[in-house]
Amino acid sequence: MRVPNIPTYNICGLSDEPGSSSDFMADRFEAYLAAHTHLKFPHRHSFFHLVYFSDVAGSHSIDFVDFDAKPGQIYFMNPGQVHSWNFMGLPKGYIINFSEAFLQQFLSNTRYLDQFGFFNSLPEKQVVSIPAEKQPAILGIFQAILDESHLADEFSQDKIRTLLLQLLYGVSRTVPKEKITTLNNYNSLLFKNFQALIDQHFLSKKLVRDYAAMLYVTPNHLNALSKDVTGRSAGELIRDRILLEAKRMLINEHYNISEIAYSLNFEDNSYFTKFFKKYEGLTPQDFRKRAIAL
Numbered sequence: 001m002r003v004p005n006i007p008t009y010n011i012c013g014l015s016d017e018p019g020s021s022s023d024f025m026a027d028r029f030e031a032y033l034a035a036h037t038h039l040k041f042p043h044r045h046s047f048f049h050l051v052y053f054s055d056v057a058g059s060h061s062i063d064f065v066d067f068d069a070k071p072g073q074i075y076f077m078n079p080g081q082v083h084s085w086n087f088m089g090l091p092k093g094y095i096i097n098f099s100e101a102f103l104q105q106f107l108s109n110t111r112y113l114d115q116f117g118f119f120n121s122l123p124e125k126q127v128v129s130i131p132a133e134k135q136p137a138i139l140g141i142f143q144a145i146l147d148e149s150h151l152a153d154e155f156s157q158d159k160i161r162t163l164l165l166q167l168l169y170g171v172s173r174t175v176p177k178e179k180i181t182t183l184n185n186y187n188s189l190l191f192k193n194f195q196a197l198i199d200q201h202f203l204s205k206k207l208v209r210d211y212a213a214m215l216y217v218t219p220n221h222l223n224a225l226s227k228d229v230t231g232r233s234a235g236e237l238i239r240d241r242i243l244l245e246a247k248r249m250l251i252n253e254h255y256n257i258s259e260i261a262y263s264l265n266f267e268d269n270s271y272f273t274k275f276f277k278k279y280e281g282l283t284p285q286d287f288r289k290r291a292i293a294l
Helices: 029-035 100-104 132-151 156-174 185-201 208-215 219-230 234-250 257-263 269-280 284-293
Strands: 024-028 048-055 058-062 065-069 073-077 083-087 092-098 127-129
Touching: 024 029, 024 132, 024 156, 029 048, 029 092, 048 132, 058 073, 065 073, 092 132, 092 156, 100 156, 132 156, 185 208, 185 219, 185 234, 208 219, 208 234, 219 234, 234 257, 234 269, 234 284, 257 269, 257 284, 269 284
Parallel strands: none
Antiparallel strands: 024 092, 048 073, 048 092, 058 065, 058 083, 073 127
């Protein structure tokens, strides 16, 4: 099996500052993009990635879901997600990159980020449009974080952490209440564990009952929980993860279709092609041609 050619970047590799932190960086988006023009192509990060657009035209893709980039939007991306963008002109805004450890060093609850819906790896929930009247306050926090990152004294890291949390709270409060799914602690943890298990086992376990057994719940309970959180059944989430991995492999021209089918544990190329076309509306070959042409 060949090595995938979707690059994965860490924070140090994207920072131009000497002796930069491996856990955090902030920058103006226009400067960041000018220094890293290659990032318009599909790539991954090993960290959490926030982008705020104050002025933009074009599109942004997160795990092959396309969005029209608009001023006042914030994009939240998790480690490992594939994303790319296609801008018209030079966009303006801010970026923040931080590792999982950056906040864990500061908080006793290591799963603190789980409470924010925009960090749940569902692209449609990872884009938040900030109301016009709230934008000055959000912009102020981004600028304060950037200013603090340039001070680099003994208080800077903790001050940045408090500002980052303030930013997450502020954005979360702008999300309409009808878009927020309120779960008790048990169900919130259960759903996060389900997502983690899918990521670990989607190649070998494709039935809801397999995951329900690992989580010590019934398949019906897992389905109901998935629908409450995402609007999709547990089985659809498992299937979507298989399709996502297929897409990630298809944009790598080094893999042929048979290799991809084998890697995803399909019996043969024909079965994989039928599966992919049923849910995506086009064959794997056609998806590859379209993706590479973009």
